[in-house]
Amino acid sequence: MELRWSDRLGPCAAGWFKPVILLPHAAAEWPAEMRAQVIIHELAHFYRRDLWVQIATRLVAALHWFNPLSAVLRRWSAVERETACDALVVQHRGDAVAYAESLLSLASTPSPQACAPVLTLMSQQRSQLQRRIRELFASDTSRTRKWLMFDAALATAAILLLVACSISGPALKSTVAKRMQEEVELRLSADPFPGER
Numbered sequence: 001m002e003l004r005w006s007d008r009l010g011p012c013a014a015g016w017f018k019p020v021i022l023l024p025h026a027a028a029e030w031p032a033e034m035r036a037q038v039i040i041h042e043l044a045h046f047y048r049r050d051l052w053v054q055i056a057t058r059l060v061a062a063l064h065w066f067n068p069l070s071a072v073l074r075r076w077s078a079v080e081r082e083t084a085c086d087a088l089v090v091q092h093r094g095d096a097v098a099y100a101e102s103l104l105s106l107a108s109t110p111s112p113q114a115c116a117p118v119l120t121l122m123s124q125q126r127s128q129l130q131r132r133i134r135e136l137f138a139s140d141t142s143r144t145r146k147w148l149m150f151d152a153a154l155a156t157a158a159i160l161l162l163v164a165c166s167i168s169g170p171a172l173k174s175t176v177a178k179r180m181q182e183e184v185e186l187r188l189s190a191d192p193f194p195g196e197r
Contacts (some may be wrong), residue, residue: 001046003039011038011106013045016052026109034102037089044085050119053077063163079128080151083135095134103133 006022014020029033030088045051057074064070086103090096147163 013042025189040089041085044088050081100133147193
C-alpha cells in the first residue's frame with residue numbers, strides 16, 4: 001500500500017495490483033482526525049475490493065448499453081460502496097458527527113479543476129451526500145436490515161433481468177432466422193411458372 005500526493009486527483013483509491021491512495025496536497029493542512037478518516041475510507045475500498053466491483057459493473061453497463069437498468073445498477077452500486085465505506089469509518093473512529101462534518105468540509109472545498117465547491121455543482125451529488133450523511137446516523141438495525149434486504153432483492157432482480165435480456169436476444173434472433181429460412185425454402189420449392197402446365 002502506498003500513499004501519494006496529487007495536484008489533480010484525490011482523495012481516491014487507485015490500482016488493482018499496486019494499491020495507491022491519492023491525497024490532494026491540501027490534505028497536509030487538514031486536521032489529523034479528518035486525514036485519518038479519509039485514509040480509512042479509502043482503505044475500506046481496498047478491503048471490500050470495490051475497485052474490482054467497479055470495473056465489473058462498468059463492464060456490465062458497457063455490454064448492456066441498451067438496457068437502462070444497467071446504468072441504474074451502476075449508479076446504485078457506486079452509492080452503496082461509498083455508504084459501506086462510510087460505515088466502516090464510523091465503526092473504527094466511533095464519531096459519526098465528526099465524520100459528517102468532514103464530509104461536508106470536503107464537499108464544500110473547491111477542487112483544483114473546479115471553480116466551485118462540489119455542493120454547488122450537481123443536485124445528484126448533493127442528494128448522494130445527503131444520503132451518505134443520513135445513513136451515518138441510521139441507528140435502527142431493523143430498518144437497516146430491511147433496507148439491506150430490499151437492496152439485495154433489487155440487485156438480484158436487476159441481474160436476473162439483465163440475464164433474461166441476454167438470453168432472449170439470441171433466442172429471438174434464432175427464431176426469426178428459422179422462419180426466414182423456412183420461407184426461403186418454401187419459395188424455392190414452389191413452381192416458378194404455375195400457369196404453363
